[in-house]
Amino acid sequence: MVRDWLVGLGVAVACLVASWGLLVLLARRLPPGVLRDLAAFIPDCLTTVRRLRADERVPRRAKVAVVLAGLWVASPIDLIPEFLPVIGPLDDIVVVALALRYAGRQVPREVLLAAWPGEPRLLLRLLGPAHGRAAAPTR
Structure with missing residues:
Protein backbone atom coordinates (compact mmCIF):
# COMPACT_ATOMS: atom_id res chain seq x y z
CA MET A 1 0.00 0.00 0.00
CA VAL A 2 2.71 2.51 1.03
CA ARG A 3 4.94 1.32 -1.82
CA ASP A 4 2.17 2.01 -4.34
CA TRP A 5 1.74 5.48 -2.90
CA LEU A 6 5.46 6.20 -3.20
CA VAL A 7 5.55 4.93 -6.79
CA GLY A 8 2.57 7.13 -7.66
CA LEU A 9 4.19 10.13 -6.00
CA GLY A 10 7.45 9.45 -7.85
CA VAL A 11 5.62 9.28 -11.19
CA ALA A 12 3.76 12.52 -10.42
CA VAL A 13 7.01 14.33 -9.53
CA ALA A 14 8.72 12.99 -12.65
CA CYS A 15 5.83 14.20 -14.83
CA LEU A 16 5.93 17.62 -13.17
CA VAL A 17 9.69 17.98 -13.69
CA ALA A 18 9.38 16.79 -17.31
CA SER A 19 6.61 19.32 -18.00
CA TRP A 20 8.75 22.11 -16.51
CA GLY A 21 11.64 21.05 -18.74
CA LEU A 22 9.40 21.09 -21.79
CA LEU A 23 8.09 24.54 -20.89
CA VAL A 24 11.64 25.86 -20.48
CA LEU A 25 12.62 24.47 -23.89
CA LEU A 26 9.55 26.00 -25.53
CA ALA A 27 10.09 29.34 -23.77
CA ARG A 28 13.63 29.54 -25.15
CA ARG A 29 12.22 29.30 -28.66
CA LEU A 30 9.99 32.37 -28.20
CA PRO A 31 10.95 35.43 -30.23
Whole structure:
Protein backbone atom coordinates (compact mmCIF):
# COMPACT_ATOMS: atom_id res chain seq x y z
CA MET A 1 0.00 0.00 0.00
CA VAL A 2 2.71 2.51 1.03
CA ARG A 3 4.94 1.32 -1.82
CA ASP A 4 2.17 2.01 -4.34
CA TRP A 5 1.74 5.48 -2.90
CA LEU A 6 5.46 6.20 -3.20
CA VAL A 7 5.55 4.93 -6.79
CA GLY A 8 2.57 7.13 -7.66
CA LEU A 9 4.19 10.13 -6.00
CA GLY A 10 7.45 9.45 -7.85
CA VAL A 11 5.62 9.28 -11.19
CA ALA A 12 3.76 12.52 -10.42
CA VAL A 13 7.01 14.33 -9.53
CA ALA A 14 8.72 12.99 -12.65
CA CYS A 15 5.83 14.20 -14.83
CA LEU A 16 5.93 17.62 -13.17
CA VAL A 17 9.69 17.98 -13.69
CA ALA A 18 9.38 16.79 -17.31
CA SER A 19 6.61 19.32 -18.00
CA TRP A 20 8.75 22.11 -16.51
CA GLY A 21 11.64 21.05 -18.74
CA LEU A 22 9.40 21.09 -21.79
CA LEU A 23 8.09 24.54 -20.89
CA VAL A 24 11.64 25.86 -20.48
CA LEU A 25 12.62 24.47 -23.89
CA LEU A 26 9.55 26.00 -25.53
CA ALA A 27 10.09 29.34 -23.77
CA ARG A 28 13.63 29.54 -25.15
CA ARG A 29 12.22 29.30 -28.66
CA LEU A 30 9.99 32.37 -28.20
CA PRO A 31 10.95 35.43 -30.23
CA PRO A 32 12.34 38.41 -28.28
CA GLY A 33 9.60 40.55 -26.77
CA VAL A 34 7.02 40.66 -24.01
CA LEU A 35 6.12 36.96 -24.13
CA ARG A 36 9.75 35.93 -23.80
CA ASP A 37 10.24 38.37 -20.90
CA LEU A 38 7.19 36.93 -19.11
CA ALA A 39 8.32 33.35 -19.71
CA ALA A 40 11.72 34.16 -18.21
CA PHE A 41 10.36 36.16 -15.27
CA ILE A 42 9.89 33.35 -12.73
CA PRO A 43 13.23 31.60 -13.48
CA ASP A 44 14.98 34.99 -13.28
CA CYS A 45 13.26 35.65 -9.95
CA LEU A 46 14.39 32.31 -8.55
CA THR A 47 17.97 33.00 -9.65
CA THR A 48 17.77 36.44 -8.03
CA VAL A 49 16.46 34.91 -4.78
CA ARG A 50 19.38 32.47 -4.73
CA ARG A 51 21.93 35.22 -5.38
CA LEU A 52 20.48 37.69 -2.86
CA ARG A 53 20.30 35.00 -0.18
CA ALA A 54 24.06 34.50 -0.49
CA ASP A 55 24.97 38.21 -0.59
CA GLU A 56 26.20 39.67 2.72
CA ARG A 57 25.15 43.21 1.67
CA VAL A 58 21.49 42.17 1.86
CA PRO A 59 19.84 42.74 5.27
CA ARG A 60 18.26 39.78 7.04
CA ARG A 61 14.70 41.12 6.58
CA ALA A 62 15.15 41.41 2.83
CA LYS A 63 16.65 37.91 2.70
CA VAL A 64 13.67 36.51 4.58
CA ALA A 65 11.25 38.26 2.20
CA VAL A 66 12.93 37.00 -0.97
CA VAL A 67 13.41 33.45 0.40
CA LEU A 68 9.71 33.30 1.36
CA ALA A 69 8.82 34.49 -2.15
CA GLY A 70 11.07 31.80 -3.63
CA LEU A 71 9.41 29.15 -1.47
CA TRP A 72 6.00 30.44 -2.54
CA VAL A 73 6.95 30.03 -6.22
CA ALA A 74 8.39 26.55 -5.64
CA SER A 75 5.38 25.42 -3.61
CA PRO A 76 2.83 23.28 -5.45
CA ILE A 77 0.04 24.97 -3.46
CA ASP A 78 -1.26 28.13 -5.15
CA LEU A 79 -4.10 30.56 -4.72
CA ILE A 80 -4.71 30.36 -8.47
CA PRO A 81 -4.15 26.90 -10.00
CA GLU A 82 -1.20 26.83 -12.42
CA PHE A 83 -3.13 24.96 -15.10
CA LEU A 84 -5.34 27.99 -15.81
CA PRO A 85 -4.01 29.68 -18.93
CA VAL A 86 -2.56 33.18 -18.58
CA ILE A 87 -3.69 33.79 -14.98
CA GLY A 88 -2.22 30.58 -13.49
CA PRO A 89 1.18 32.01 -12.51
CA LEU A 90 -0.32 35.37 -11.50
CA ASP A 91 -0.15 34.73 -7.74
CA ASP A 92 3.51 33.72 -8.04
CA ILE A 93 4.33 36.86 -10.01
CA VAL A 94 2.54 39.12 -7.51
CA VAL A 95 4.27 37.57 -4.48
CA VAL A 96 7.70 37.78 -6.11
CA ALA A 97 7.07 41.34 -7.27
CA LEU A 98 6.07 42.43 -3.77
CA ALA A 99 9.11 40.73 -2.23
CA LEU A 100 11.47 42.34 -4.76
CA ARG A 101 9.92 45.77 -4.20
CA TYR A 102 10.38 45.29 -0.45
CA ALA A 103 13.99 44.22 -0.95
CA GLY A 104 14.46 47.14 -3.36
CA ARG A 105 13.77 49.56 -0.52
CA GLN A 106 16.43 47.96 1.70
CA VAL A 107 19.10 46.87 -0.77
CA PRO A 108 21.09 49.16 -3.08
CA ARG A 109 19.86 48.96 -6.67
CA GLU A 110 23.31 47.96 -7.86
CA VAL A 111 23.09 44.79 -5.73
CA LEU A 112 19.64 43.93 -7.09
CA LEU A 113 20.69 44.60 -10.68
CA ALA A 114 23.81 42.46 -10.23
CA ALA A 115 21.67 39.60 -8.91
CA TRP A 116 19.08 39.87 -11.71
CA PRO A 117 20.04 37.63 -14.67
CA GLY A 118 17.36 38.92 -17.02
CA GLU A 119 16.68 42.15 -18.84
CA PRO A 120 17.47 45.04 -16.42
CA ARG A 121 14.61 47.21 -17.71
CA LEU A 122 12.11 44.61 -16.47
CA LEU A 123 13.50 44.72 -12.92
CA LEU A 124 13.75 48.52 -12.95
CA ARG A 125 10.13 48.77 -14.04
CA LEU A 126 9.11 46.36 -11.29
CA LEU A 127 11.00 48.30 -8.62
CA GLY A 128 9.61 51.66 -9.69
CA PRO A 129 11.38 54.98 -9.33
CA ALA A 130 14.45 55.11 -7.14
CA HIS A 131 13.84 56.70 -3.78
CA GLY A 132 17.21 58.18 -3.00
CA ARG A 133 17.68 59.48 0.48
CA ALA A 134 18.03 63.20 0.41
CA ALA A 135 21.15 64.52 2.03
CA ALA A 136 20.62 66.70 5.05
CA PRO A 137 21.12 70.35 4.19
CA THR A 138 24.41 71.77 5.39
CA ARG A 139 24.63 75.20 6.98
